[in-house]
Amino acid sequence: MSDICLDQAGDSVASLNGVEQRSIVDRRRARSAEINLRRLGFGGRRRTCRRENDQHHFCSDSYEPRFLLITVAIVVLSSLDATLTLILLKQGAMELNSIMATLIDTGEQEFINAKIALTAVSVVPLVAYKDHRMFNLFRVDSVLVMLLGGYAALVGYELALLSTY
Secondary structure, three states: OEEEEEOOOOOEEEEEOOEEOOOOOOHHHOOOOOOOHHHEOOOOOOOOOOOHHHHHHOOOOOEOHHHHHHHHHHHHHHHHHHHHHHHHHHOOOOOOOHHHHHHHHHOHHHHHHHHHHHHHHHHHHHHHOOOOEEOOOEEHHHHHHHHHHHHHHHHHHHHHHHHHO
16 A cells, blocks of 8 residues: 655655655755756746755746846847957957957857857856856846846947947
8 A cells, every 4th residue: 555654854755555665866966957948938837946955956947038038138249249349350450359369260150150159058057047146246147137238338339439440
């Protein structure tokens, strides 16, 4: 006869004739690196962690629509930054970032592709861990907003430079 009972933590545990039937491996101990992109903006199930001791490893699969908007805006501004950088370079400006200068030397299309890819690959984990703190100083969702503001300021600066050349 199978019964459901509660363990010390209050979780339900199946038992068969009074013998506990759960596996030895505790799935909660393993870090979940799963990022559920299809839930971005369309509602997921995990909005907060269920247990206090799980907060350090918690990764949400439910994202507010504003994170989709912020992510898309960052990637669009990044591609606009790449385009404006190339235009400014053709008008006599100089790239100060040595990594980006090396990418530009490989070719314009390669530079744009790499810039967009690096930005997108960097933003996705930030969205996944939006409820965490970065360096114990900032919430990650605040870092996303700061990144968006930084890109907006950079594009504004490049547009101002473009008007002077």
